[in-house]
Amino acid sequence: MSILKDVLAELFSMFVADARLTLAILAVVAIAALMINATGLPALLGGAFLLVACIAVLILSVKREAQRRQKP
Amino acid sequence: MLDWATAGPAVGAAFLASIVEVVEAFTIVLVVATLRGWKPAVMGTGAALLVLTAIVVILGPLLNQVPLHLLQLVIGVLLLLFGIGWLRKASLRAGGIIPLHDEDAIFAKETAGLSAEVARQKSSQDWIAGIAAFKAVLLEGLEVIFIVIAVGAGRGLLWPASLGALAACLLVLVIGAIAHRPLARVPENTLKFGVGVMLSAFGVFWTGEGLGVDWPGHDLALFVFAALFLVAGLAAAQMVRKPQTEIPA
Numbered sequence: 001m002s003i004l005k006d007v008l009a010e011l012f013s014m015f016v017a018d019a020r021l022t023l024a025i026l027a028v029v030a031i032a033a034l035m036i037n038a039t040g041l042p043a044l045l046g047g048a049f050l051l052v053a054c055i056a057v058l059i060l061s062v063k064r065e066a067q068r069r070q071k072p
Numbered sequence: 073m074l075d076w077a078t079a080g081p082a083v084g085a086a087f088l089a090s091i092v093e094v095v096e097a098f099t100i101v102l103v104v105a106t107l108r109g110w111k112p113a114v115m116g117t118g119a120a121l122l123v124l125t126a127i128v129v130i131l132g133p134l135l136n137q138v139p140l141h142l143l144q145l146v147i148g149v150l151l152l153l154f155g156i157g158w159l160r161k162a163s164l165r166a167g168g169i170i171p172l173h174d175e176d177a178i179f180a181k182e183t184a185g186l187s188a189e190v191a192r193q194k195s196s197q198d199w200i201a202g203i204a205a206f207k208a209v210l211l212e213g214l215e216v217i218f219i220v221i222a223v224g225a226g227r228g229l230l231w232p233a234s235l236g237a238l239a240a241c242l243l244v245l246v247i248g249a250i251a252h253r254p255l256a257r258v259p260e261n262t263l264k265f266g267v268g269v270m271l272s273a274f275g276v277f278w279t280g281e282g283l284g285v286d287w288p289g290h291d292l293a294l295f296v297f298a299a300l301f302l303v304a305g306l307a308a309a310q311m312v313r314k315p316q317t318e319i320p321a
Contacts, residue, residue, distance in 0.1 A: 003207055010211045014218070015153040021160065025152050029279055036283045047285035051276050051297060055304045058156050058272070059311070062163045066312035069169050 021061045028053040078291045081298070082223040083236035085270040089219045090240035092263050093212040096178075098248050100208035103182040108201035116205025124213040135225055144226045145282025148275050151222050155271025159305050162265035166309035172261050222271070226278050227291075269305060273297035 016022045028050060036046035105113035135143065164170045182204075189200055216237050224233030276297050280287060287293035 003203070003210075006207060007211060007214065011214065014215060015150060015157070017157040017161070021157060022153055025156060026149070029149055029152070032279070033283050036285065043283070043285045044288070046283065047276075047280040047287065050280055050283075050285075051300070054152060054156060054272065054276055055300060058159060058163075058301070058304055059308045061156075061160050062167070062308035062312055065160070065164055066167065066169045069164075 018061065018065070020064075021057065024057045024061070025054065028057060078227055079229055079232045081270060081274070081291075081294050082227070082229045082233045085223045085267060085274065086216075086220050086233040086236035087240045088263050089267040089271070090216045090237040091244060092260060092267060093215050093219075094241050094244040095260065097208045097212035098244055099179050100182055101205045102248070103179060103186055104201045104205040107183060107186055108198055112198040112202035113205045116202035116207075117209045119202075120206045120209035120213060123210055124217060127214075128217060132230075135221065135230075140226070141282050141284070143282075144278040147222050147225060148278030148280070148282050150218075151271050151275030152279060153275075154218070154222075155268055155273075155275050157268075158264055159268030159272055159301065160308075162261055162268050163305045163309040164312070165261045166265065166306075167312040169312055219271070222278075223274055226281070265305060269298050269301045272301045 031053070032046045032050040035041055035049055036043045101113050101117055104116065138146075161170070165172050186201065186204055189204075220230065220233045220237050224230040273294050277287065277294050289296070
């Protein structure tokens with residue numbers, strides 16, 4: 001049972017290393033999906049949003065984690 | 073005929089990511105072999121490889137039943153979560169915020185941990201050591217399987233991606249057999265940085281395709297995405313890098 005628990009925990013941590021990062025990425029995908037499927041905007045615009053927003057999420061997440069760790 | 077513009081990134085990502093995972097598993101297997109001999113290490117590794125093979129054989133055919141766009145979307149989102157997570161950690165390491173991965177330190181820590189566990193349960197020492205090897209190979213192997221599926225399934229490139237992963241396993245095993253010590257000189261953070269970049273690029277690409285985006289340049293767009301993630305990761309590392317304290321002469 002311990003092995004199964006460890007495997008499940010490992011699988012979970014593969015995708016949810018940081019809850020805020022996970023939520024931010026899922027929110028970006030949801031907004032891109034809405035832009036592409038629920039508005040009359042060109043699909044490529046939704047794709048461009050997805051790319052730029054993912055990069056922004058990465059940079060902000062690194063910055064936030066660094067600030068958190070550097071706090072005295 | 074294999075189109076390398078399409079297959080190259082998938083094979084490369086599977087190869088590099090697998091090196092990282094196999095090196096981590098190898099360190100634990102080596103701990104077991106050093107403490108209790110090769111028999112429990114090989115038994116544990118073999119059992120884990122059997123379980124991993126069973127998982128691939130059982131779940132592999134199911135992938136063909138999933139509609140392509142849904143498969144691309146699900147895998148794309150999982151790749152974004154996994155890839156950006158790796159890239160974030162690699163940027164923090166490159167910026168000196170979290171310590172670099174040290175296989176020698178991990179080897180020492182795992183050796184101490186397993187020694188204590190074995191000492192507590194004298195009756196079944198080989199069994200405990202074998203389980204440790206089993207868990208390490210199973211857990212790291214699951215990550216390798218995910219990466220191979222993630223970079224290969226969306227374009228029918230499972231075989232080339234699997235060969236990339238297999239080549240990584242063989243390379244680590246050969247070098248490990250020769251060196252007979254933890255592979256501490258593998259530039260693991262650089263590899264993780266590169267793999268994080270590639271997986272994030274694949275993640276945006278598959279998620280977009282799954283949502284119905286027709287990327288300009290098709291597969292070549294992957295290279296542009298990878299370049300942008302690389303620049304972003306390096307910029308993030310630079311942004312958080314602590315200023316070096318000058319040593320007085």
